[in-house]
Amino acid sequence: MDKENIYITTAIDYVNGKPHIGHALEKVQADVLARFYRQQGKKVLFLTGTDEHGSKIVATAAKAGIIPQELADKNTDLFKKLLKDLNISNDDFIRTSDQTRHWPAVKKMWELIFKQGDLVKKDYQGLYCVGCEAFLTEKDLVDGKCQHHDKEPEKIVERNYFFNLGKYSSRIIDKIEKNEFNIVPESRKNEILNILKQGYKEVSFSRPKEKLSWGVPVPNDDNQVMYVWCDALTNYISALGFAENQEKFEMFWNNANVTHIIGKDILRFHAAIWPAMLLSAGLKLPDKLFTHGFITSEGKKMSKSLGNIVDPFEVLDKYGVDPVRYYLLREIPSTSDGDIAMGRFEKLYSSDLANGLGNLVSRVTNMVANYLDGQVEFNGQSEFNWERIDEYTRELKYDKALHEIWIIIDQANKMIDDVKPWKLAKLDTAKNRLMIKEHLNTQAIILRDIAMVLQPYLPDTAGKILNLIQAPKITKAKPLFPRL
Numbered sequence: 001m002d003k004e005n006i007y008i009t010t011a012i013d014y015v016n017g018k019p020h021i022g023h024a025l026e027k028v029q030a031d032v033l034a035r036f037y038r039q040q041g042k043k044v045l046f047l048t049g050t051d052e053h054g055s056k057i058v059a060t061a062a063k064a065g066i067i068p069q070e071l072a073d074k075n076t077d078l079f080k081k082l083l084k085d086l087n088i089s090n091d092d093f094i095r096t097s098d099q100t101r102h103w104p105a106v107k108k109m110w111e112l113i114f115k116q117g118d119l120v121k122k123d124y125q126g127l128y129c130v131g132c133e134a135f136l137t138e139k140d141l142v143d144g145k146c147q148h149h150d151k152e153p154e155k156i157v158e159r160n161y162f163f164n165l166g167k168y169s170s171r172i173i174d175k176i177e178k179n180e181f182n183i184v185p186e187s188r189k190n191e192i193l194n195i196l197k198q199g200y201k202e203v204s205f206s207r208p209k210e211k212l213s214w215g216v217p218v219p220n221d222d223n224q225v226m227y228v229w230c231d232a233l234t235n236y237i238s239a240l241g242f243a244e245n246q247e248k249f250e251m252f253w254n255n256a257n258v259t260h261i262i263g264k265d266i267l268r269f270h271a272a273i274w275p276a277m278l279l280s281a282g283l284k285l286p287d288k289l290f291t292h293g294f295i296t297s298e299g300k301k302m303s304k305s306l307g308n309i310v311d312p313f314e315v316l317d318k319y320g321v322d323p324v325r326y327y328l329l330r331e332i333p334s335t336s337d338g339d340i341a342m343g344r345f346e347k348l349y350s351s352d353l354a355n356g357l358g359n360l361v362s363r364v365t366n367m368v369a370n371y372l373d374g375q376v377e378f379n380g381q382s383e384f385n386w387e388r389i390d391e392y393t394r395e396l397k398y399d400k401a402l403h404e405i406w407i408i409i410d411q412a413n414k415m416i417d418d419v420k421p422w423k424l425a426k427l428d429t430a431k432n433r434l435m436i437k438e439h440l441n442t443q444a445i446i447l448r449d450i451a452m453v454l455q456p457y458l459p460d461t462a463g464k465i466l467n468l469i470q471a472p473k474i475t476k477a478k479p480l481f482p483r484l
């Protein structure tokens with residue numbers, strides 16, 4: 001059963017670069033769930049934000065001749081613009097450089113873990129890849145080089161704090177296996193169980209200040225700065241006022257259904273490090289970790305050298321927000337990789353949006369205006385399986401939900417073709433008038449119900465449909481989706 005309070009988060013975006021279409025996918029996926037639960041009358045808190053620290057930011061800022069905070073500010077503005085342009089209904093936005101809201105919670109988290117004796121300072125010799133901003137193991141290397149950056153990692157000896165994550169592995173495994181900490185999809189659940197069962201022991205939690213200047217200082221140790229984990233992952237509770245506002249934290253962490261939505265590349269951090277931190281600090285785990293895949297472009301991995309990186313702002317400018325939301329939610333399977341191809345995009349736009357939904361709305365409103373003087377009666381419900389669509393939405397099976405909705409749209413269009421109200425109207429008898437009226441009332445009810453289930457997916461379009469058909473007098477509508 002869903003609780004009354006629902007807390008939904010996306011990963012926070014790293015501000016080392018501009019947003020790409022993958023960021024758009026994750027935001028839209030989270031937005032559907034948030035809008036759905038609000039529609040169900042739940043109290044929803046939907047959080048997103050930006051991850052702003054690290055030596056990569058320092059390097060990129062230096063190259064641009066600005067300070068790290070300026071780079072973070074500039075790119076955070078772009079991520080915020082993306083949210084606005086995608087019509088994302090987030091309630092809050094957290095920035096890890098926010099010393100007032102974020103840092104106190106991070107310090108509290110560190111101190112709680114430290115008190116448990118789970119943070120130990122020791123010498124560490126490791127292979128460090130600057131590109132990854134991470135220590136690699138021999139297993140991660142191909143021909144002695146980092147696979148992602150094709151560069152030999154540096155050998156580094158450092159004295160850092162390590163988090164004894166292994167202490168919590170068996171408890172995490174148990175919670176994952178019992179679905180108390182539900183990892184979706186099944187393939188990702190098995191992946192993380194394998195990692196945990198192989199013995200994931202410890203993880204570096206800080207770096208010397210001279211190596212990592214841009215980050216949260218370690219409490220009571222002037223020479224150390226927190227490495228990404230404690231800083232970035234704690235955003236999920238810093239935004240709830242973990243350090244000071246206990247009421248909000250009670251409401252949306254302790255007494256809420258908590259869903260984190262992330263990409264498959266950061267599974268390990270969210271399904272091993274984060275739950276271990278929470279257990280060490282004596283806090284409850286999230287309920288669900290939902291993992292989406294990656295987007296390829298025209299069948300190929302997006303890369304600068306191929307020049308096939310899809311800029312979300314460009315597609316949004318060209319096609320409008322709801323067609324972009326529709327493509328991402330319908331064409332990219334919720335939990336696996338998908339492809340964005342402009343030919344396919346335009347095909348779906350025409351077949352599903354312009355000719356499918358758009359045409360249905362035009363036909364119904366035009367006929368109501370022509371034959372019923374703009375008046376319809378909403379008596380009763382349409383006879384489709386709306387419950388199944390809600391079920392898919394609740395489970396984030398968005399592609400399946402939209403598939404079902406479009407079957408209904410096609411059926412409604414076909415009903416018009418079968419009844420042919422324009423033929424009935426040619427012979428103006430009482431019987432024909434009644435048939436037209438009954439048919440168009442039914443169509444108006446179907447359109448209303450379609451708009452209701454579409455609201456989380458295509459909020460703009462759903463709002464327009466409801467405004468049209470619930471107007472005191474229905475008039476001929478302009479096309480919802482102009483032909484390309």
Ligand SMILES: [Zn+2]
Pocket residue numbers: 129130131132133146147148149150
């Ligand atoms: Zn690397």
